[in-house]
Amino acid sequence: MIYLDNAATSYPKPKKVGQAMLYFLEKIGASPGRSGHRLSLKAGRIVYQTRESLAQLFDVDDPLRIIFTLNVTEALNLALKGLLRPGDQVITSSLEHNSVMRPLRELQKEGVEVEVIPCSPQGDLDPADVKKAVKKNSKLIVLNHGSNVIGNLLPISAVGKISRDHGLLFLVDVAQTAGCYPLDLKKDNLDLLAFTGHKALFGPPGTGGLVLGERVEIRKLKPLKSGGTGSQSESEEQPDFLPDIYESGTPNTVGLSGLKEGLRFVLQKGAEKIHGYEFELTQRLIAGLKDIPGVIVYGGEGNKDRIAVVSFNIKDQLPSEVGLRLEEEYKIMCRVGLHCSPAAHKTIGTFPGGTVRFSMSWFNTFKEIDEAILAVSNIARRHKRGRG
């Protein structure tokens, strides 16, 4: 079996991830932040230490400015719905995932102005176009860092500078880059980071969060939900301090136990090293795919810096058919179709058919890449002959 669907959920995970989750269930179990007993404190420490590891990874001074959510979708919803009000303008790109596009379209109906900056068919975003879109009522710029469809990187450093120059907040969706690409919150002027635990951070599904940079004012970010926090229990009003204001209800302690170990793995290796290895895998894959007659690889040139996500099609074959044959004949797991990103597929010209997507992680090998290339080559060749 070859797993090439890491952009959806990474698999396998480092061994300790599952072990820590089982340990939590069997030996700790309790609710964090609710009671003063030993087990509750142990649970609380695990949640807190996960925050500390994330603070280390993202270079955040105060771990309490990291809010846990169910996944990156919830983090993006919290940021977008919490910050934007009717009459505000928000700037985004045509390469976004529906986790950004759908909340924005919902907000648009409530009177938020949504400006979508078109990217080139190669996925390039010109920062000058972002600058031109800034208006008096602009509040926020939201961009994904690495595309979940074609794997290119958006110019967050340049856009961060624009957002700072114009006094806007900058929200970055790091679903595909957190853990496998170096990030510098401060240098790149990023105000909010929405991340998920279950991709390159090697945590389980059900973990994610939102990092609040120092420029984000708590009173201006409305919580998505309210409820029990274990704090200020005498009051029926939501607390106004971090992280409780945004974290109501019992958290996913089992999941966070796993994420903590995933983060330990990432911090030990280092995002730079992980990226370096994945980049090599990706270069090899792209070169191999491009050599196959009838295969179209989408996105920019292969030697540009990028993440380990590659979209392609075989001429005259439906992505769904290619995906089925990859699994049935070669035991290769990948993802076909639109990848929850209709805007991105319209941008690269593959809407509504979509593409076949291979996405790698630290745990893939060069041998697997070579086998995948050979499989695609066989599928492309045999199809032609069949028609002949």
Next chain:
Amino acid sequence: MKGSYGVVIFYSTSAALRAESLAKRENLKIKLIPVPRHLSSDCGVCLRFESEERATLQKILQEGKVEYKDICNL
């Protein structure tokens, strides 16, 4: 003051855990304990410290920008 204790009361358990982590790094003799009922109606925990380490702890909390509600003697 030897042998006497004080406690720091926080708004949230997360802040108490952050304080614990920072104080442990400096090897202070602290412990998270349930908040004594006569001190606060909040559920959760507070950080007990040895009175002679009070000034050091306060400095750590200040430098780490950890918000707390109160410091009292036990």
